[in-house]
Amino acid sequence: MKPFKFNYLRPTSVEETLQYLEEYGEEAKILSGGQSLIPVLNMRLSTPKYLIDIGKVEGLNYIREEDGYIAIGALTRHVDVEKSQIIREKCPLLSEAIHWVGHAQIRNRGTIGGSIAHADPSAELPCVITALRGEIVIASTSGEEIVSPEEFFLTYLLTSLQPDQMVKEVRFPVLNPSSGSAFVEVARRHGDFGIVEVAAVVDLDEKGEISFARIAVGGASPVPCAVEPAEEFLIGKSPTDEVLKEASDMAAESVEPDGDMHASADYRRELTGVMTLRALKLAVDRSKECTRI
Ligand SMILES: Cc1cc2nc3c(=O)[nH]c(=O)nc-3n(C[C@H](O)[C@H](O)[C@H](O)COP(=O)(O)OP(=O)(O)OC[C@H]3O[C@@H](n4cnc5c(N)ncnc54)[C@H](O)[C@@H]3O)c2cc1C
Incomplete structure (x- = not known):
């Protein structure tokens, strides 16, 4: 069609652009x-109009580090994120996730702003920005505002964007160098x-206990879902198989799949439980490699 x-x-x-939107x-x-x-559009x-x-x-179209964030302009293409050295070093979770977005042809054309605005709950970038508690910069002729992923993603393919607003920039927090992510x-x-x-991030302190944890699940709820109870549960614990399994069970309980x-x-x-366990184990191993525990 x-x-x-x-x-x-x-x-x-x-x-x-903002004038047209207004x-x-x-x-x-x-x-x-x-x-x-x-x-x-083709399927109508x-x-x-x-x-x-x-x-x-x-x-x-830019990728830059500022104020503890990697700021990415809305028109930056997936391929530029994929090739970015600064993202590989400062936000390896995003680097790893971007390879999962479609195929090379799609990553050559698709943009970061488009992925976030489209708000597919199975898409990788909404999951990563939710895990990291990033920020979305929204612009209209009245000015700019910064919203959290939790405020932005409302349900399947629906965001808090108003008709006169556009996504201008997306911000991913820089990860602590001693953290491991997966x-x-x-x-x-x-x-x-x-x-x-x-998406999971784990940081270990000098005793080898978890000092920081981030977990988000995509594809198993109408919006990507940050698993806060599991994150809180992990803090101060040694990352044993039992502890990580309990956190993964919490993730499986917290999703609302269709x-x-x-x-x-x-x-x-x-699958949420199985994949959370897998991501946490990988993140812990990578953090151990960074901190040489
Ligand atoms: C075969 C195929 C496989 C794919 N697989 C995956 C996958 O595995 N994972 C994944 O994440 N994506 C996948 N995609 C989608 C792809 O990543 C798209 O690039 C992305 O979803 C949208 O980015 P875009 O720049 O192409 O946006 P567009 O298609 O141009 O726009 C998408 C939506 O966002 C709105 N929009 C775009 N930019 C802005 C902005 N700056 N401000 C406000 N609204 C805006 C548009 O109005 C539209 O509603 C796939 C696509 C195809 C065709």
Whole structure:
């Protein structure tokens, strides 16, 4: 099928984009890398009257470290994140996760802002930003605001973005060099959206006890889910198999999976426990390597 007729707008600055959004926001869609939106338009699941193509907007393609964050401009492509040395060093969790996003062709076109705004609960970047308690910078003609992933992701493919707003920047906290992180996923084939994925970060103190923990699960709830009770439970404990298993069981209890053609709800819950354990063990091993415990 072909998309419904639309008016094509091609701004070259953030200001121009925001003006268009103010004027046409209710009837418009932003087009970024097009990897999710174009199929949706072709299937006529969305029929916007205006398409605002931000591909030529200047100043939104960057990766930089500032104030303890890796700040990534909304138009930065997955491939640039994949190749970034600074992300590999400062936020290895993101580096590991990005390889799971689709195939090379998709990572060449798809953008960070698009992935976050599309809010697929099985997508890797929403899971990582939720685990790390990152920030999303949203802009409109009234100014900018910073929202947490918890405020931003509302449910399947729905965010708190208003019609006159765009995602301008996404911020991932820099990880402590002594921490270990792991991103694990089960998908039918590499490149498919994950059935369940888990992002975990663990830091160990000089006694070898857990001093910091982050866990998020994607694909098993309507939004990526930070498992705070398990994170709190881990603090101050030695990372024994029993302790990590108990935290993984807590993760499995905390998700709200739905069944679909790829997996039943029960399977997704079971997988959440298995994958959380796998991610935690890997993160602990990597932290031990960093701290040489
Ligand atoms: C075969 C295939 C497999 C894929 N597999 C995966 C996968 O495994 N994991 C994964 O995460 N993704 C996957 N994707 C999706 C891909 O990662 C997309 O790139 C991503 O979801 C959206 O980024 P985009 O730049 O292409 O956004 P677009 O498709 O251009 O836009 C997506 C949505 O976000 C909105 N939007 C875009 N940019 C902004 C912005 N700056 N501010 C506000 N709204 C904005 C658009 O209006 C639209 O609603 C796959 C896609 C395909 C086609």
